[in-house]
Amino acid sequence: MKTTYRLIAILTLFGLLAGCAPAPTQAPVPTATPVLTPPTFDELIPIAKQFITDMAKGDFAAAYGRFDSGLQKTVSVEKLATAWQKMVTSGGLFQQTSTVTTRFVGGNPEVDITLEFDHGTVVALVTFNEQSRIISMTFSDMMISLPVPRIVAGPGPRTL
Numbered sequence: 001m002k003t004t005y006r007l008i009a010i011l012t013l014f015g016l017l018a019g020c021a022p023a024p025t026q027a028p029v030p031t032a033t034p035v036l037t038p039p040t041f042d043e044l045i046p047i048a049k050q051f052i053t054d055m056a057k058g059d060f061a062a063a064y065g066r067f068d069s070g071l072q073k074t075v076s077v078e079k080l081a082t083a084w085q086k087m088v089t090s091g092g093l094f095q096q097t098s099t100v101t102t103r104f105v106g107g108n109p110e111v112d113i114t115l116e117f118d119h120g121t122v123v124a125l126v127t128f129n130e131q132s133r134i135i136s137m138t139f140s141d142m143m144i145s146l147p148v149p150r151i152v153a154g155p156g157p158r159t160l
Helices: 003-019 041-056 058-065 071-076 078-093
Strands: 094-105 108-117 118-126 132-137
Touching: 041 058, 041 078, 041 094, 041 108, 041 132, 058 078, 071 118, 071 132, 078 094, 078 108, 094 132, 108 132
Parallel strands: none
Antiparallel strands: 094 108, 108 118, 118 132
8 A cells, every 4th residue: 555655656746747847849940031032124114214203303312212222322312413414414404215125234133224315315224133222323424416407408598
């Protein structure tokens, strides 16, 4: 009988100790790292066009707001405004965008937009990151002259 009580006491003690033991831990379930879907050119072309529209309207702060943080550290709103003003000074007033082409540069999507001014054209090269932020923006170096209509003198008298 004593043996039975001892056995019951030992089993009870083990039961109590087991109840006090910490619960077994489970390894955390790994969460999937979100995969960024790169933006499509159909998404980026309107952003690039709006960027040009912002500058043409003189809203350089809005245009600057489309830059990623790295580009914002190297290009100020004032530098952006100065670059646009140089194009207006040499090419005349901005008229419209025309040709749009797309390509990848260094693995990043780039939208190239032809900008037509009164006296020529410039190509804006706008490169994006995976968050659709502008990481690089340059204008072609040279203003390409538009054909100037020839004025043909009529048959009347000419004076010098």
